Amino acid sequence: MLRIAVPNKGSLSGPAGEMLHEAGYQQRKASKELVLVDPENEVEFFYLRPRDIAIYVSSGKLDIGITGRDLLLDSGANAEEVLPLGFARSTFRYAAKPGTVDALDGFAGLTVATSYEGIVAKHLADQGIDASVVHLDGAVETAIELGVAQVIADVVETGTSLRNAGLEIVGEPILHSEAVVIRRTGADPEAPETAKVEQFLRRLQGVLVARSYVMMDYDIRAEHLERAVALTPGLESPTISPLHDQGWVAVRSMVRTKEAQRIMDDLYELGARAILTTGIHACRL
Numbered sequence: 485m486l487r488i489a490v491p492n493k494g495s496l497s498g499p500a501g502e503m504l505h506e507a508g509y510q511q512r513k514a515s516k517e518l519v520l521v522d523p524e525n526e527v528e529f530f531y532l533r534p535r536d537i538a539i540y541v542s543s544g545k546l547d548i549g550i551t552g553r554d555l556l557l558d559s560g561a562n563a564e565e566v567l568p569l570g571f572a573r574s575t576f577r578y579a580a581k582p583g584t585v586d587a588l589d590g591f592a593g594l595t596v597a598t599s600y601e602g603i604v605a606k607h608l609a610d611q612g613i614d615a616s617v618v619h620l621d622g623a624v625e626t627a628i629e630l631g632v633a634q635v636i637a638d639v640v641e642t643g644t645s646l647r648n649a650g651l652e653i654v655g656e657p658i659l660h661s662e663a664v665v666i667r668r669t670g671a672d673p674e675a676p677e678t679a680k681v682e683q684f685l686r687r688l689q690g691v692l693v694a695r696s697y698v699m700m701d702y703d704i705r706a707e708h709l710e711r712a713v714a715l716t717p718g719l720e721s722p723t724i725s726p727l728h729d730q731g732w733v734a735v736r737s738m739v740r741t742k743e744a745q746r747i748m749d750d751l752y753e754l755g756a757r758a759i760l761t762t763g764i765h766a767c768r769l
């Protein structure tokens with residue numbers, strides 16, 4: 485049975501559960517459930533604190549886990565990212581009160597408050613900046629107002645939390661984060677669970693593709709086919725079928741959802757008709 489760590493709380497928890505559900509796995513019904521066995525798919529889910537997931541996976545007790553890239557890096561655990569999942573996207577940044585410090589080299593001698601001490605201590609050391617780091621569990625934006633630090637380093641998505649605290653960003657992002665699947669570094673490729681891990685990753689990749697592509701069908705006169713196919717090359721190669729009407733063909737191809745309307749306009753201009761898009765529920769490429 486494959487043993488998988490899933491975030492039990494916070495920003496990662498809901499979207500991770502939805503993605504696993506879309507991939508055909510059973511998910512817990514109540515947020516108090518800590519373990520769920522899905523016998524049909526031969527997997528066991530462990531609902532753990534997001535921050536602890538890299539530690540469990542690196543210990544080898546769990547085969548694979550979903551966590552944030554920032555949490556993985558902060559943990560320093562012996563685990564690596566094997567698949568980015570495209571949700572819980574954020575940047576990790578420094579911020580301070582306007583007019584106090586506007587660049588990293590002004591941090592010398594100051595205190596930086598953060599919940600991500602591992603990332604921040606390493607970043608400051610790499611930049612050769614001699615600043616202190618104070619660890620706080622959350623709501624770090626308030627640390628400056630309360631005089632615990634002069635600088636914070638935290639997750640920024642919309643920037644609302646920083647604005648509300650009267651802070652502004654300092655310097656470039658320390659990193660870009662999103663939810664990722666992680667596995668123990670140096671896991672034996674011959675290990676018995678490897679085939680199950682690969683199957684799990686293919687299912688999630690299928691969800692990612694189904695979320696970002698639609699299937700497009702249209703009819704076009706044969707003489708315009710090459711120009712039409714240039715607009716809809718598909719992932720490998722489009723399917724072309726003859727139509728009963730001489731001189732016309734039907735084309736079927738996958739296109740990115742966010743480009744679909746523009747491509748439909750361009751195909752129509754080219755003379756294509758009966759242009760249809762349909763959603764993809766699941767796939768294996």
Ligand SMILES: Nc1ncnc2c1ncn2[C@@H]1O[C@H](COP(=O)(O)OP(=O)(O)OP(=O)(O)O)[C@@H](O)[C@H]1O
Nearest residue numbers: 493494495496534552554572573574622639641661
């Ligand atoms: N506002 C946000 N937008 C996107 N991702 C976020 C946001 N806040 C936290 N994350 C991501 O969530 C992960 C942290 O999860 P964690 O559960 O520790 O914190 P949280 O989502 O802030 O929840 P909590 O309210 O329990 O602090 C990190 O990968 C982080 O980048």
Ligand SMILES: O=P(O)(O)OC[C@H]1O[C@H](OP(=O)(O)OP(=O)(O)O)[C@H](O)[C@@H]1O
Nearest residue numbers: 622623624639640641642643644645646
């Ligand atoms: O840029 P924004 O869209 O405002 O999002 C970023 C905020 O979201 C998270 O906080 P959360 O609400 O989880 O509280 P926490 O600080 O206690 O973790 C994060 O720690 C930031 O504070």
Ligand SMILES: [Mg+2]
Nearest residue numbers: 494495622623
């Ligand atoms: Mg938080």
